[in-house]
Amino acid sequence: ATHLVWFRNDLRITDNTALTAACQHPSDRVIALYIATPQQWHQHDMAAVQAGFIYANLCTLQQSLASIGIPLLVLEVNDFGGIASAITQVCQQHQVDALFYNRQYPLNERRRDQAVEQTLSPEVDCHGFDDALLFPPMSILTGKGEMYQIYTPFRHALIHHLQTKLQPVLPAPKQRGGEVNTTDIPPFNYPLDSHDAFPAGEQPALQRLRRFCRENVMDYERYRDIPAQDMTSRLSPYLAIGVLSVRQCYHRLLAESADFLLQPQSGAFAWFNELAWREFYHHLLVAWPKLSMNKPFIGWTERIHWNPSHDDFQRWCDGETGYPIVDAAMRQMNHTGWMHNRLRMIVASFLVKDLLIDWRRGEHYFMSRLIDGDLAANNGGWQWAASTGTDAAPYFRIFNPTTQGKRFDPQGHFIRQWLPELGDVPDKWIHTPHQWSEKQGKPIDYPTPIVDHATARIATLVAFEQARKPQ
Ligand code: FAD
Numbered sequence: 001a002t003h004l005v006w007f008r009n010d011l012r013i014t015d016n017t018a019l020t021a022a023c024q025h026p027s028d029r030v031i032a033l034y035i036a037t038p039q040q041w042h043q044h045d046m047a048a049v050q051a052g053f054i055y056a057n058l059c060t061l062q063q064s065l066a067s068i069g070i071p072l073l074v075l076e077v078n079d080f081g082g083i084a085s086a087i088t089q090v091c092q093q094h095q096v097d098a099l100f101y102n103r104q105y106p107l108n109e110r111r112r113d114q115a116v117e118q119t120l121s122p123e124v125d126c127h128g129f130d131d132a133l134l135f136p137p138m139s140i141l142t143g144k145g146e147m148y149q150i151y152t153p154f155r156h157a158l159i160h161h162l163q164t165k166l167q168p169v170l171p172a173p174k175q176r177g178g179e180v181n182t183t184d185i186p187p188f189n190y191p192l193d194s195h196d197a198f199p200a201g202e203q204p205a206l207q208r209l210r211r212f213c214r215e216n217v218m219d220y221e222r223y224r225d226i227p228a229q230d231m232t233s234r235l236s237p238y239l240a241i242g243v244l245s246v247r248q249c250y251h252r253l254l255a256e257s258a259d260f261l262l263q264p265q266s267g268a269f270a271w272f273n274e275l276a277w278r279e280f281y282h283h284l285l286v287a288w289p290k291l292s293m294n295k296p297f298i299g300w301t302e303r304i305h306w307n308p309s310h311d312d313f314q315r316w317c318d319g320e321t322g323y324p325i326v327d328a329a330m331r332q333m334n335h336t337g338w339m340h341n342r343l344r345m346i347v348a349s350f351l352v353k354d355l356l357i358d359w360r361r362g363e364h365y366f367m368s369r370l371i372d373g374d375l376a377a378n379n380g381g382w383q384w385a386a387s388t389g390t391d392a393a394p395y396f397r398i399f400n401p402t403t404q405g406k407r408f409d410p411q412g413h414f415i416r417q418w419l420p421e422l423g424d425v426p427d428k429w430i431h432t433p434h435q436w437s438e439k440q441g442k443p444i445d446y447p448t449p450i451v452d453h454a455t456a457r458i459a460t461l462v463a464f465e466q467a468r469k470p471q
Helices: 017-022 038-043 048-067 080-093 107-120 151-165 202-223 236-240 246-256 267-287 289-293 299-303 310-318 324-336 341-354 359-369 375-385 401-408 413-418 433-440 453-468
Strands: 002-007 029-036 072-076 098-102 125-129
Touching (some): 002 017, 002 080, 029 048, 107 289, 202 246, 267 375, 289 375, 310 359, 341 359, 341 453
Parallel strands (some): 002 098, 029 072
């Protein structure tokens, strides 16, 4: 029989559930397929740096598939609407008997897969697998059989599942068939950027995972909030497009720190906690389809009167707000496609609670810049910061960007990396450079603060309260 494996957000050959299933019998012919959808990517604001990362990883995937005797076909169609007929053609051309794929959970992706299955059946058997998470969405439920709305009880239930029924890591399939000749994959019809900080391929991803779990994870709890320290794993770009699986992360963590689940104060547990947030946000996305449709979790927040200003938004995007920690963070993302988690929380809070700008504008801007853009994590992070999500920061909790800066970048090491114009400002004043400049009578080439935080905070509280209790 001929088996077709359709790769999407699972660009790896190790621990790939669909690929392993397709390769179960050595006598079956296995071919692989990837379909780029530039128009769809535009609609979803995919960053050029993420598209470039997908392209680079597809090239390494082609090589690793070839090394086990599987050819990779790469097609391009405009959007999801064109996929069912493209796959039908591939199936006819190659006399495919069965299609194998790993599920994606956002609504459009699920609808796309349903359409493909309907078009192909009954001629082609379709097999979808849950692979992207530790457990399938809607399999970790409350006593009432519902998805959890609060994170901590969800994590308790997740740990219980992990202790009783975790899947092992699957090895890459064995070599099959003869040699496969490869030709270069033509670049997608989409802007493609690359960044040296994230080399493509499963091997670099695995090396980074191993090194992190061996050398850094024990200090993770202590330093993970300090952006100047390179102490988080930086695995998010690989996890977002499936060059690495979350099971590989979990098993590697277990191999290095066998009993971390019993040590909630440990660095290993703190890192696991982040993997569990990832899991939580993906499970939420399936339980509440409105999250894939630009809707807040908490309905009354739809009534907030947002600030429509284009200029304020643009200054935030460009890192020109006059708040050094915010601006340094935005410039880090604009230049590298990645931003530290603490900074994502600070800049998101600043956009929503200091500028009173609709969180969805920030969410889209993040997607258009991030190499690790992921609907579930990005939407979850934004709704958390904007206080529109489930188990989010309460709306009256508003970060003070200056205090956050002093706390997490006390000497301004991180700020100085991205704002060279503040080079002369002493550490003590790095978070309030204009106060220093006035005192010294020395001008600095840096914008004055876009808002006064204390005033903005009160306006935001009023706006949220009016929306919550309309007259
Ligand atoms: P580590 O600290 O090493 O964590 C390990 C892994 O756990 C990460 O690679 C990631 O896959 C996952 N993870 C960590 N924190 C979170 C979290 N809070 N929510 C969900 N998963 C998490 N993460 C994305 O992968 N894509 C996004 O588009 C994204 N957008 C965000 C937007 C906002 C406003 C906020 C506050 C957070 C967002 N995050 C997003 C979560 C988090 O900031 C990044 O996953 C993390 O900074 C990636 O760096 P790391 O790999 O070094 O993380």
